[in-house]
Amino acid sequence: xKRDPIYGMMAEFDSAQALxxxxxxxxxxxxxxxxxxxxxxxxxxxxxxxxHHDEVPMVVLIxxxxxxxxxxxxxxxxxxxxxxxxxxxKPYHSWPSFIVITFEMTILFAGISxxxxxxxxxxxxxxxxxxxxxxxxSSASKDRFxxxxxxxxxxxxxxxxxxxxxxxxxxxxxxxxx
Amino acid sequence: xxxxxxxxxxxxxxxxxxPGHTFGTVTEKISAIVLTxxxxxxxxxxxxxxxxxxxxxxxxxxxxxxxxxxxxxxxIPIGWGFAIxxxxxxxxxxxxxxxxxxxxxxLRQSWRxxxxxxxxAMTLFAVACAxxxxxxxIGRPWLAYWLFPYPNTMRVWPQFRSPLMWxxxxxxxxxxxxxxxxxxxxxxxxxxxRDRTDxxxxxxxxxxxxxxxxxxxxxxHRYETxxxxxxxxxxxxxxxxxxxxxxxxxxxxxxxxxxTIFPPYFVAGAIYSGFAMxxxxxxxxxxxxxxxxxxxxRHLENSAKVMLATGLIVGYGYGIxxxxxxYSGDRYDAFTIWNRLHGPYAPEYYALLICxxxxxxxxxxxxxxxxxxxxxxxxxxxxxxxxxERFIIIxxxxxxxxxxxxxxxxxxxxxxWMTYIGTIGMFLALMFLFLRVLPAISIxxxxxxxxxxxxxx
Numbered sequence: 247x248k249r250d251p252i253y254g255m256m257a258e259f260d261s262a263q264a265l266x267x268x269x270x271x272x273x274x275x276x277x278x279x280x281x282x283x284x285x286x287x288x289x290x291x292x293x294x295x296x297x298h299h300d301e302v303p304m305v306v307l308i309x310x311x312x313x314x315x316x317x318x319x320x321x322x323x324x325x326x327x328x329x330x331x332x333x334x335x336k337p338y339h340s341w342p343s344f345i346v347i348t349f350e351m352t353i354l355f356a357g358i359s360x361x362x363x364x365x366x367x368x369x370x371x372x373x374x375x376x377x378x379x380x381x382x383x384s385s386a387s388k389d390r391f392x393x394x395x396x397x398x399x400x401x402x403x404x405x406x407x408x409x410x411x412x413x414x415x416x417x418x419x420x421x422x423x424x
Numbered sequence: 425x426x427x428x429x430x431x432x433x434x435x436x437x438x439x440x441x442x443p444g445h446t447f448g449t450v451t452e453k454i455s456a457i458v459l460t461x462x463x464x465x466x467x468x469x470x471x472x473x474x475x476x477x478x479x480x481x482x483x484x485x486x487x488x489x490x491x492x493x494x495x496x497x498x499x500i501p502i503g504w505g506f507a508i509x510x511x512x513x514x515x516x517x518x519x520x521x522x523x524x525x526x527x528x529x530x531l532r533q534s535w536r537x538x539x540x541x542x543x544x545a546m547t548l549f550a551v552a553c554a555x556x557x558x559x560x561x562i563g564r565p566w567l568a569y570w571l572f573p574y575p576n577t578m579r580v581w582p583q584f585r586s587p588l589m590w591x592x593x594x595x596x597x598x599x600x601x602x603x604x605x606x607x608x609x610x611x612x613x614x615x616x617x618r619d620r621t622d623x624x625x626x627x628x629x630x631x632x633x634x635x636x637x638x639x640x641x642x643x644x645h646r647y648e649t650x651x652x653x654x655x656x657x658x659x660x661x662x663x664x665x666x667x668x669x670x671x672x673x674x675x676x677x678x679x680x681x682x683x684t685i686f687p688p689y690f691v692a693g694a695i696y697s698g699f700a701m702x703x704x705x706x707x708x709x710x711x712x713x714x715x716x717x718x719x720x721x722r723h724l725e726n727s728a729k730v731m732l733a734t735g736l737i738v739g740y741g742y743g744i745x746x747x748x749x750x751y752s753g754d755r756y757d758a759f760t761i762w763n764r765l766h767g768p769y770a771p772e773y774y775a776l777l778i779c780x781x782x783x784x785x786x787x788x789x790x791x792x793x794x795x796x797x798x799x800x801x802x803x804x805x806x807x808x809x810x811x812x813e814r815f816i817i818i819x820x821x822x823x824x825x826x827x828x829x830x831x832x833x834x835x836x837x838x839x840x841w842m843t844y845i846g847t848i849g850m851f852l853a854l855m856f857l858f859l860r861v862l863p864a865i866s867i868x869x870x871x872x873x874x875x876x877x878x879x880x881x
């Protein structure tokens with residue numbers, strides 16, 4: 247596959263408010279493949295760039311269910327089937343005693359799925375990424391806000407997109423080499 | 425969120441962040457501690473002492489492995505001595521970190537943002553110290569892995585009807601989730617450090633550790649969801665951990681152990697001692713690193729209030745224990761309380777009441793809640809008190825059980841002390857290292873507290 251030498255066009259903003267407004271306008275103007283970068287989570291920003299479907303909760307739910315089942319079935323299989331021990335005359339299937347470990351395993355699996363699910367869905371770890379080619383982008387982890395229109399967008403045309411972004415009154419605009 | 429500024433003027437409370445900070449100053453101030461500030465002589469001295477104590481612990485453990493648990497003060501009837509005592513003490517201390525990072529997040533207590541990072545680190549290190557003890561006290565420590573259910577050639581499995589097994593799962597889950605919570609919280613800040621440093625090697629290390637985080641809106645969205653869910657999972661988890669620890673005792677029939685008040689009273693005690701440790705760490709850290717703008721009087725006061733509240737729950741627990749020993753009509757239970765008040769360990773019991781119930785009452789007075797030196801002292805007293813509480817529960821309950829013929833006394837040896845003090849050294853040494861290599865305050869969460877972070881639709 248031949249790669250486009252240009253990854254996208256990036257505009258830099260001073261404030262969170264400016265970024266949110268710019269993202270909304272860009273999305274409304276018909277740009278589909280855009281992304282926004284900020285030094286902290288901004289409520290509503292993901293929705294502005296057209297991100298509506300967060301799969302993390304489903305991943306966690308599935309992880310938790312698998313964990314709970316694993317915990318309970320493991321104890322059941324060990325205590326009832328594979329290695330039954332008579333402990334003080336208690337039934338082999340002493341379900342109240344199994345609750346604690348079932349609970350802990352639910353939390354353990356759900357927690358691990360939450361973290362690794364988030365990383366996987368975000369495509370991390372990814373130490374290299376084209377946006378890092380923009381020198382000013384290092385402030386994205388400090389006090390600057392960036393909006394990018396990817397060159398893969400249907401509406402992307404170098405001159406038009408640049409003009410469009412300029413109209414949003416950014417601090418600077420740069421082309422992102424890929 | 426300018427809310428905290430509003431409330432600060434209305435009821436004259438200190439703000440969560442001193443006014444005048446911007447995204448830039450918050451970032452620079454916190455990352456400078458790691459990136460540009462040279463390690464002082466004081467740091468080397470502190471770290472050196474802590475490290476030596478930790479080495480003392482390794483020596484004591486090495487000797488233990490050579491000789492066996494006979495070098496300790498444990499005997500029958502007191503088979504659970506310092507090891508279990510310190511395990512319970514340390515794991516309790518860890519609880520405050522999770523409470524701050526998870527429960528206060530769910531309750532939208534934004535003031536937690538400046539203390540959650542090092543409180544989580546504290547949790548992690550405290551759980552590491554706690555983890556030392558169960559592994560070394562089992563007599564044949566090289567077989568500690570037998571605690572886990574794994575397929576083996578002996579064709580045996582653990583016994584899941586025992587609270588000790590539940591404890592293995594509770595504590596190892598707690599350690600795992602705490603580590604995940606702490607590390608994922610660090611990812612955006614590691615990216616900040618990567619972008620701030622000029623040194624190539626540091627850029628590489630922080631860059632790899634941050635997984636290439638770039639702050640994309642989609643990433644933040646999933647990250648926030650994950651963080652909130654993890655907090656929601658950690659909340660019942662942290663409450664379960666000390667509950668399960670208390671089951672180790674409450675499921676037994678020893679008088680002084682066999683009581684239903686234990687789970688809530690253990691959890692309250694855990695948070696009580698944990699906040700005491702948070703304060704004992706926060707007070708010198710904010711002073712030495714000049715972080716008074718971020719860890720303000722408000723944080724100290726709020727932590728003191730949590731301490732006061734949980735301390736009262738602990739006091740209620742003591743009261744109920746005494747009441748039930750009379751009300752139950754069980755002569756062994758009644759003797760337990762009589763023995764605490766008049767027996768050979770009575771001085772410890774009175775010291776416990778003074779440390780945990782009497783002295784912390786000064787926190788009702790605002791002046792004491794906002795005075796760092798007074799708070800530091802009260803926190804120390806609480807930590808001593810909570811240690812004594814576990815001493816009373818474990819040693820004093822065991823040393824006088826049902827048969828007078830099996831009564832005995834407990835005398836900790838120098839190896840017991842060396843191991844215990846060594847874990848304090850290990851804890852502090854890890855804390856010293858943490859302060860130098862990772863941001864001790866969550867930078868990205870501090871940014872969200874600034875008024876400029878507010879976005880209108």
